[in-house]
Amino acid sequence: KQEVTQIPAALSVPEGENLVLNCSFTDSAIYNLQWFRQDPGKGLTSLLLIQSSQREQTSGRLNASLDKSSGRSTLYIAASQPGDSATYLCAARGFQKLVFGTGTRLLVSP
Amino acid sequence: GAGVSQSPSNKVTEKGKDVELRCDPISGHTALYWYRQSLGQGLEFLIYFQGNSAPDKSGLPSDRFSAERTGGSVSTLTIQRTQQEDSAVYLCASSLGGALKDTEAFFGQGTRLTVV
Numbered sequence: 001k002q003e004v005t006q007i008p009a010a011l012s013v014p015e016g017e018n019l020v021l022n023c024s025f026t027d028s029a030i031y032n033l034q035w036f037r038q039d040p041g042k043g044l045t046s047l048l049l050i051q052s053s054q055r056e057q058t059s060g061r062l063n064a065s066l067d068k069s070s071g072r073s074t075l076y077i078a079a080s081q082p083g084d085s086a087t088y089l090c091a092a093r094g095f096q097k098l099v100f101g102t103g104t105r106l107l108v109s110p
Numbered sequence: 111g112a113g114v115s116q117s118p119s120n121k122v123t124e125k126g127k128d129v130e131l132r133c134d135p136i137s138g139h140t141a142l143y144w145y146r147q148s149l150g151q152g153l154e155f156l157i158y159f160q161g162n163s164a165p166d167k168s169g170l171p172s173d174r175f176s177a178e179r180t181g182g183s184v185s186t187l188t189i190q191r192t193q194q195e196d197s198a199v200y201l202c203a204s205s206l207g208g209a210l211k212d213t214e215a216f217f218g219q220g221t222r223l224t225v226v
Contacts, residue, residue: 034215043201044217089153091215096166097143098203098215102152 002027004092006101014109019077021104023090028068031093035064035075038087038103047088048075080108112136114218116202122224123192131187131221133202141207142185143215144177148198156200159185160207192225199223 003026013019023033032051036044048057048064050073056065063076073090087105091098115134123129135142144156155169159179170176174193179185189196199220206213 032213036217041222043219044203046214046216049214091153093215096158096160097155097169099155100145100153 002030002092002094002099004090004099004101006088006090006104008104009102010105010107012107012109013080015080015082017080017108019080019106021075021077021088021090021106023073023075023101025071025073025092025099027092027094028071029094030068031095033064033066033073034091034093034098035062035073036089036091038089040086044089077106080106082108082110084108114202114204114216116200116218116221118221119219120222120224122226125194125225126191128188128190129192129223131189131200131223133185133187133204133218135183135185135202135204136216137183139204139206139216140182141205141215142179143203143205144185144187145201145203146171146198147201147220153201156187189223192223194225197223197225 005024007022034049035047050057050066061078066073085108087103089103091100117132142159145153157177158166161182162179174190177187199222201220203215203217205215
Protein backbone atom coordinates (compact mmCIF):
# COMPACT_ATOMS: atom_id res chain seq x y z
CA LYS A 1 0.00 0.00 0.00
CA GLN A 2 1.39 3.37 -1.04
CA GLU A 3 2.10 5.84 1.76
CA VAL A 4 3.14 9.43 1.12
CA THR A 5 4.79 11.61 3.73
CA GLN A 6 5.55 15.32 3.59
CA ILE A 7 8.10 17.15 5.69
CA PRO A 8 7.92 19.66 7.22
CA ALA A 9 4.25 19.83 8.19
CA ALA A 10 4.51 23.60 8.52
CA LEU A 11 7.04 26.22 7.52
CA SER A 12 7.22 29.94 8.22
CA VAL A 13 9.79 32.09 6.43
CA PRO A 14 10.44 35.73 5.57
CA GLU A 15 9.87 36.91 2.05
CA GLY A 16 12.73 36.28 -0.37
CA GLU A 17 13.97 32.98 1.04
CA ASN A 18 14.50 29.91 -1.11
CA LEU A 19 12.56 26.89 0.17
CA VAL A 20 12.64 23.13 -0.15
CA LEU A 21 9.57 21.02 0.55
CA ASN A 22 10.01 17.28 0.83
CA CYS A 23 7.80 14.39 -0.22
CA SER A 24 8.57 10.71 0.23
CA PHE A 25 6.65 7.65 -0.97
CA THR A 26 6.98 3.99 -0.08
CA ASP A 27 6.14 2.31 -3.40
CA SER A 28 8.39 3.33 -6.29
CA ALA A 29 6.02 1.83 -8.89
CA ILE A 30 4.40 5.13 -9.75
CA TYR A 31 3.29 6.62 -13.05
CA ASN A 32 3.98 10.19 -12.02
CA LEU A 33 4.19 12.56 -9.10
CA GLN A 34 2.17 15.73 -8.99
CA TRP A 35 2.53 18.80 -6.78
CA PHE A 36 -0.53 20.85 -5.87
CA ARG A 37 -1.26 24.04 -4.03
CA GLN A 38 -4.33 24.48 -1.85
CA ASP A 39 -5.47 27.85 -0.55
CA PRO A 40 -7.76 27.95 2.51
CA GLY A 41 -11.29 26.90 1.64
CA LYS A 42 -10.37 26.22 -1.98
CA GLY A 43 -9.77 23.26 -4.24
CA LEU A 44 -6.39 22.04 -5.47
CA THR A 45 -4.37 23.82 -8.13
CA SER A 46 -1.88 21.71 -10.06
CA LEU A 47 1.63 23.14 -9.99
CA LEU A 48 3.92 20.57 -11.56
CA LEU A 49 3.70 17.04 -12.92
CA ILE A 50 6.79 14.85 -13.12
CA GLN A 51 6.51 11.68 -15.18
CA SER A 52 8.10 8.55 -13.77
CA SER A 53 10.77 8.70 -16.49
CA GLN A 54 11.70 12.31 -15.69
CA ARG A 55 14.05 13.72 -13.08
CA GLU A 56 12.70 17.24 -12.76
CA GLN A 57 10.23 19.83 -14.00
CA THR A 58 10.33 23.60 -13.79
CA SER A 59 7.67 26.27 -13.89
CA GLY A 60 8.68 29.83 -13.14
CA ARG A 61 10.08 29.98 -9.61
CA LEU A 62 9.13 26.37 -8.95
CA ASN A 63 11.31 23.34 -9.57
CA ALA A 64 10.33 19.80 -8.68
CA SER A 65 12.64 16.81 -8.72
CA LEU A 66 11.90 13.10 -8.60
CA ASP A 67 14.09 10.22 -7.48
CA LYS A 68 11.99 7.09 -7.90
CA SER A 69 14.60 4.70 -6.61
CA SER A 70 14.80 6.44 -3.26
CA GLY A 71 11.10 7.32 -3.17
CA ARG A 72 11.61 11.04 -2.92
CA SER A 73 10.48 14.25 -4.53
CA THR A 74 11.33 17.82 -3.62
CA LEU A 75 9.65 21.08 -4.50
CA TYR A 76 12.01 24.02 -4.62
CA ILE A 77 10.51 27.53 -4.41
CA ALA A 78 12.88 30.34 -5.30
CA ALA A 79 12.62 33.85 -3.90
CA SER A 80 9.46 33.18 -1.93
CA GLN A 81 6.66 35.76 -1.84
CA PRO A 82 3.72 36.30 0.52
CA GLY A 83 1.44 35.10 -2.28
CA ASP A 84 3.11 31.70 -2.06
CA SER A 85 1.47 31.16 1.33
CA ALA A 86 -0.71 28.06 1.03
CA THR A 87 -0.66 24.33 1.72
CA TYR A 88 1.45 22.33 -0.71
CA LEU A 89 0.47 18.73 -1.42
CA CYS A 90 2.29 16.03 -3.31
CA ALA A 91 0.50 13.06 -4.82
CA ALA A 92 1.94 9.81 -6.16
CA ARG A 93 -0.01 8.32 -9.08
CA GLY A 94 -0.44 4.58 -8.83
CA PHE A 95 -2.42 2.30 -11.10
CA GLN A 96 -5.84 3.68 -10.29
CA LYS A 97 -5.52 6.61 -7.96
CA LEU A 98 -3.39 9.40 -6.59
CA VAL A 99 -2.20 8.96 -3.05
CA PHE A 100 -1.70 12.24 -1.25
CA GLY A 101 0.61 13.36 1.49
CA THR A 102 -0.82 15.43 4.35
CA GLY A 103 0.80 18.59 3.04
CA THR A 104 3.19 21.33 4.08
CA ARG A 105 1.53 24.52 5.30
CA LEU A 106 3.69 27.44 4.15
CA LEU A 107 3.54 30.98 5.47
CA VAL A 108 5.70 33.64 3.83
CA SER A 109 5.84 36.88 5.77
CA PRO A 110 6.40 40.28 4.14
CA GLY B 111 -16.04 23.04 -19.90
CA ALA B 112 -12.81 24.79 -19.08
CA GLY B 113 -12.29 23.02 -15.79
CA VAL B 114 -13.80 20.52 -13.39
CA SER B 115 -17.08 21.84 -12.07
CA GLN B 116 -18.71 20.71 -8.84
CA SER B 117 -22.13 21.54 -7.47
CA PRO B 118 -23.35 22.64 -5.09
CA SER B 119 -20.39 24.53 -3.69
CA ASN B 120 -21.92 24.38 -0.23
CA LYS B 121 -24.54 22.08 1.22
CA VAL B 122 -26.03 22.08 4.70
CA THR B 123 -28.24 19.13 5.48
CA GLU B 124 -29.93 17.63 8.47
CA LYS B 125 -28.68 14.40 9.95
CA GLY B 126 -30.44 11.44 8.37
CA LYS B 127 -31.19 13.12 5.06
CA ASP B 128 -29.76 11.99 1.72
CA VAL B 129 -27.51 14.26 -0.37
CA GLU B 130 -26.27 14.20 -3.95
CA LEU B 131 -23.05 15.85 -5.02
CA ARG B 132 -22.34 16.45 -8.68
CA CYS B 133 -19.12 16.55 -10.66
CA ASP B 134 -18.69 17.66 -14.28
CA PRO B 135 -15.22 16.65 -15.46
CA ILE B 136 -13.17 18.31 -18.16
CA SER B 137 -14.53 17.37 -21.56
CA GLY B 138 -12.74 14.32 -22.96
CA HIS B 139 -11.39 13.16 -19.61
CA THR B 140 -12.24 9.51 -19.09
CA ALA B 141 -10.80 9.13 -15.59
CA LEU B 142 -12.68 10.65 -12.67
CA TYR B 143 -11.87 10.56 -8.94
CA TRP B 144 -13.69 11.47 -5.77
CA TYR B 145 -11.81 12.45 -2.63
CA ARG B 146 -12.89 13.65 0.79
CA GLN B 147 -11.04 16.17 2.94
CA SER B 148 -12.13 16.49 6.54
CA LEU B 149 -11.22 19.58 8.56
CA GLY B 150 -7.46 19.69 9.04
CA GLN B 151 -6.98 16.29 7.40
CA GLY B 152 -5.40 15.06 4.22
CA LEU B 153 -7.22 13.87 1.11
CA GLU B 154 -8.97 10.54 1.50
CA PHE B 155 -9.58 8.56 -1.69
CA LEU B 156 -13.19 7.46 -2.20
CA ILE B 157 -13.68 6.07 -5.70
CA TYR B 158 -12.19 6.01 -9.19
CA PHE B 159 -14.05 5.81 -12.50
CA GLN B 160 -12.65 4.87 -15.87
CA GLY B 161 -15.44 5.74 -18.27
CA ASN B 162 -18.65 4.60 -16.58
CA SER B 163 -16.99 1.77 -14.70
CA ALA B 164 -15.68 2.00 -11.16
CA PRO B 165 -12.77 -0.44 -10.93
CA ASP B 166 -11.78 0.90 -7.53
CA LYS B 167 -14.45 1.58 -4.91
CA SER B 168 -12.17 0.69 -2.06
CA GLY B 169 -12.31 4.08 -0.41
CA LEU B 170 -16.06 4.36 0.08
CA PRO B 171 -16.41 4.56 3.88
CA SER B 172 -19.67 2.63 4.21
CA ASP B 173 -22.63 1.31 2.25
CA ARG B 174 -24.32 4.67 2.76
CA PHE B 175 -21.98 6.03 0.10
CA SER B 176 -22.47 5.30 -3.59
CA ALA B 177 -21.41 6.90 -6.84
CA GLU B 178 -22.29 6.60 -10.46
CA ARG B 179 -21.15 8.04 -13.72
CA THR B 180 -23.22 8.28 -16.86
CA GLY B 181 -22.21 8.86 -20.47
CA GLY B 182 -18.58 8.83 -19.44
CA SER B 183 -19.06 12.35 -18.16
CA VAL B 184 -21.05 13.60 -15.16
CA SER B 185 -20.66 11.77 -11.87
CA THR B 186 -22.89 11.85 -8.82
CA LEU B 187 -21.79 10.93 -5.30
CA THR B 188 -24.74 10.04 -3.09
CA ILE B 189 -24.63 9.85 0.68
CA GLN B 190 -27.66 8.28 2.31
CA ARG B 191 -28.79 8.88 5.89
CA THR B 192 -26.07 11.46 6.44
CA GLN B 193 -24.18 11.51 9.73
CA GLN B 194 -22.24 14.35 11.33
CA GLU B 195 -18.96 12.60 10.58
CA ASP B 196 -19.78 12.93 6.88
CA SER B 197 -19.16 16.67 7.16
CA ALA B 198 -16.18 17.44 4.92
CA VAL B 199 -15.16 18.92 1.61
CA TYR B 200 -15.78 16.51 -1.23
CA LEU B 201 -13.38 17.00 -4.13
CA CYS B 202 -13.62 15.66 -7.64
CA ALA B 203 -10.77 15.36 -10.13
CA SER B 204 -10.45 14.24 -13.73
CA SER B 205 -7.64 13.25 -16.08
CA LEU B 206 -7.33 11.92 -19.60
CA GLY B 207 -7.14 8.39 -18.25
CA GLY B 208 -7.36 5.17 -20.21
CA ALA B 209 -3.92 4.17 -21.32
CA LEU B 210 -2.72 7.63 -20.35
CA LYS B 211 -2.36 6.91 -16.66
CA ASP B 212 0.53 9.31 -16.41
CA THR B 213 -1.45 12.43 -17.26
CA GLU B 214 -2.15 15.41 -15.06
CA ALA B 215 -5.15 15.40 -12.75
CA PHE B 216 -7.27 18.53 -12.37
CA PHE B 217 -9.46 19.22 -9.37
CA GLY B 218 -12.72 21.06 -8.93
CA GLN B 219 -13.33 23.59 -6.17
CA GLY B 220 -15.13 21.04 -4.04
CA THR B 221 -18.47 20.77 -2.27
CA ARG B 222 -18.43 21.69 1.40
CA LEU B 223 -20.93 19.43 3.14
CA THR B 224 -22.12 20.25 6.64
CA VAL B 225 -24.40 17.83 8.45
CA VAL B 226 -26.25 19.41 11.36
